[in-house]
Amino acid sequence: MATKPSYRLDLKRIPQHVAIVMDGNGRWAKKRGLPRLSGHNAGMEALKEIVKRSDTLGVKYLTVYAFSTENWKRPQEEVGGIFKLLVIYMKRELAELHANNVKVRILGDYSKLPADSVAALETAIEKTGDNTGLNFNIALNYGSRDEIMRAVRLLAAECCQGRKTPDQLTEEMMSRALYTGGIPDPEVIIRTSGELRLSNFLLWQSAYSELVFTDVLWPDFTPEEYERCIAEFQGRKRRYGGV
Ligand code: FPP
Numbered sequence: 001m002a003t004k005p006s007y008r009l010d011l012k013r014i015p016q017h018v019a020i021v022m023d024g025n026g027r028w029a030k031k032r033g034l035p036r037l038s039g040h041n042a043g044m045e046a047l048k049e050i051v052k053r054s055d056t057l058g059v060k061y062l063t064v065y066a067f068s069t070e071n072w073k074r075p076q077e078e079v080g081g082i083f084k085l086l087v088i089y090m091k092r093e094l095a096e097l098h099a100n101n102v103k104v105r106i107l108g109d110y111s112k113l114p115a116d117s118v119a120a121l122e123t124a125i126e127k128t129g130d131n132t133g134l135n136f137n138i139a140l141n142y143g144s145r146d147e148i149m150r151a152v153r154l155l156a157a158e159c160c161q162g163r164k165t166p167d168q169l170t171e172e173m174m175s176r177a178l179y180t181g182g183i184p185d186p187e188v189i190i191r192t193s194g195e196l197r198l199s200n201f202l203l204w205q206s207a208y209s210e211l212v213f214t215d216v217l218w219p220d221f222t223p224e225e226y227e228r229c230i231a232e233f234q235g236r237k238r239r240y241g242g243v
Helices: 025-031 036-057 076-099 115-128 144-160 171-177 223-234
Strands: 017-021 061-068 103-107 135-142 188-191 210-213
Touching: 025 036, 036 061, 036 076, 036 223, 061 076, 076 115, 103 115, 135 144, 144 171, 188 223, 210 223
Parallel strands: 017 061, 017 188, 061 135, 103 135, 188 210
Antiparallel strands: none
């Protein structure tokens, strides 16, 4: 007999945007005496299931932090390995993502990635561009401060060119100028592996996000644990500065 879950997920109150910091691949591998890349490989498998469950639950936007502007500091072999996995993931999963009406979008300057990764990403973006189901956003070479600076430069240029004055600038314009322009802010950000910080992820967009932390390492993050995290979010009272 299947055991009943210890949490209660309200299917009528599924957040429309869930963002995830997928952390703990390296520790997962270390615990097993495996190379770090095996952890990333297992992380890719975990991601597949979370994308599927997001779609089934009716999450409208799923944003995952796959590679940060700081991750370039890792050994070259690991960096190259992550990008190879990305190509494998895109090649293997694109047909199914497309069949499921998933729309892929990249947050971050992915032009700096190796050519085969850029090509795989562009194929995915193009093929799924008109899809209307789950919006699957992958943050790659993404850093929130970098994103904010880029947006500030765009708005500053508008001012320098005389199209706007500084006091005409609004929060909406800033939101639109970010990589996430047009995407609603995440109601919840989940971080795995027990680390309690945002690490330069969605700093502007997370102004009112609920943060849910779990000790589970990313490769062990199952769709059930995902649902438990969403249920934890549903248990929070959101006041947006009110009472
Ligand atoms: C964080 O774990 C994980 C990353 C920096 C890479 C995320 C990559 C994947 C989930 C797999 C790749 C799949 C795609 C589609 C891009 P960590 O290495 O920082 O773990 P640690 O803190 O335990 O060392």
